[in-house]
Amino acid sequence: METHGVRPTxxxxxxxxxxxxxxxxxxxxxxxxxxxxxxxxTLTLYIAALPIxxxxxxxxxxxxxxxxxxxxxxxxxxxxxxxxxxVAGKAWRNKTGVALRLDVLPKRVTVPLIAxxxxxxxxxxxxxxxxxxxxxxxxxSVAGAAVSVGCHLAFVRLHRKAS
Numbered sequence: 001m002e003t004h005g006v007r008p009t010x011x012x013x014x015x016x017x018x019x020x021x022x023x024x025x026x027x028x029x030x031x032x033x034x035x036x037x038x039x040x041x042t043l044t045l046y047i048a049a050l051p052i053x054x055x056x057x058x059x060x061x062x063x064x065x066x067x068x069x070x071x072x073x074x075x076x077x078x079x080x081x082x083x084x085x086x087v088a089g090k091a092w093r094n095k096t097g098v099a100l101r102l103d104v105l106p107k108r109v110t111v112p113l114i115a116x117x118x119x120x121x122x123x124x125x126x127x128x129x130x131x132x133x134x135x136x137x138x139x140x141s142v143a144g145a146a147v148s149v150g151c152h153l154a155f156v157r158l159h160r161k162a163s
Contacts, residue, residue: 039088044148051140
């Protein structure tokens with residue numbers, strides 16, 4: 001609000017503050033908008049593949065592939081995911097003018113996700129190693145994909161509510 005040295009009236013000041021709050025709310029809503037669909041699909045596939053790949057890495061003996069092949073697959077998939085994450089972030093920034101920010105997402109969703117997924121992946125891999133039954137890896141893969149889809153849907157709802 002340009003005043004040219006003249007003090008704004010109380011109504012003008014309140015209006016300017018309301019506009020500022022509206023801009024903050026809009027920016028937070030844009031930041032909380034879900035990933036682009038192609039990245040959501042990529043992320044879900046990555047989360048679904050990770051338990052199986054990690055299970056191959058920690059298996060007692062060569063399981064389906066030699067251990068070095070599993071390690072190579074894990075490194076390649078993780079590098080590809082990192083590149084796609086950067087591309088998604090840049091595309092989002094170009095589209096909306098707002099950087100992808102995880103700090104505006106609800107902590108009740110992100111904290112269990114950040115803590116739970118590694119436990120799911122590592123726990124399933126060690127359960128597989130201990131029992132030799134791949135059902136642990138498949139269950140972790142399905143659960144991880146379901147969590148990814150659930151979080152995406154929650155973020156879609158969050159964005160619709162905030163808009």
